[in-house]
Amino acid sequence: MSEGISTKRLVSRLALLVVGMFGFGFLLVPIYDVMCDAFGINGKTRGTAYEGTVSAIDETRSVRVQFVSTNAEGMNWSFGPAANQLVMHPGETREMIFTAYNPTDKPMVAQAIPSVSPSKAAAYFHKTECFCFTQQVLQPGERVEMPVRFIVDAALPGEVQRLTLAYTLFDVTERMAASLDLASMQHSN
Template sequence: MHDTSANRRLILRLLMLVVVMFGFGFALVPIYDVMCQAFGINGKTAGAYDGAQTVDEARQVRVQFLATNAAGMSWEFRPLADELAVHPGASNEMLFVAHNPSDQPMTAQAIPSVAPSKAAAFFHKTECFCFTQQVLQPGERIEMPVRFIVDRDLPADVKHLTLAYTLFDLTARKAPVPVAGR
């Protein structure tokens, strides 16, 4: 009888542990977002931008653009220019080119990062191809815009930002859907 009671307690404890671990798994994403925002890590860019700022014509910031493919990604992926000189508060645009050289439709997702990390909160993307998954048919080539504003409140010691994208192949995770009109 004693063994049965001990087994029930053990099973109950293990079930409670599973519930706690499951709950912690759901809490990880919000905890990660709060930590990134609080400490400026991982180069997460700022959220929504109200656009009410004036342009600081007296100051220029150099924005460098990098594009890399994750392991296993066969697309050609690059910015049209390596860098831009921008005025804080001004709206800017850079085009990135993607080409699917394979003979299969592919789905990809670009993940951005901004460096230095303390400047990430002052970099506002108003439109970005990274907000959605990109589906390219075999041999298809597209130009994808990123529109952004460097905030006027960017610390004065930051004179150079890097916006880097890593392109991941999601084809195996999600079947590509042909896009009409492309």
């Protein structure tokens, strides 16, 4: 009898451990975001449009901004910038167009997550318009051009002459399916 009780106790503890690990997995992304914001690490950019004051353009120096795009595992879209890089003066407002194409036979929802390197430059890179602020819904075979408009602040430290804006595109279709009713979207086309 005591072996049956100890087995039940072990199974219940293991089940509780599994549930706890599953819950912790869901909490990792918000915890990561809070830590990056608190410590200013990993080159995470702000999730909202730049609301600072416009600084004068520093025409005495140039900064090279490189653009990198990758797809997370399981994301089948074609995704990338119109150009790999551009040269600009700090304080200038510039724009880059990214193109996304859904080659699948079903509607999909994607979310782009940006980062800037070197990480100390992230505080000086301000997006005023970005496709990364919202999820992107593409129908089967649909192609879309998505702009990112940005300013590299003139207060950028002088030793930083090159920045990289990188986007990773994630498939969030399953997570967003209930709120977007993707099944009805597919039948309406």
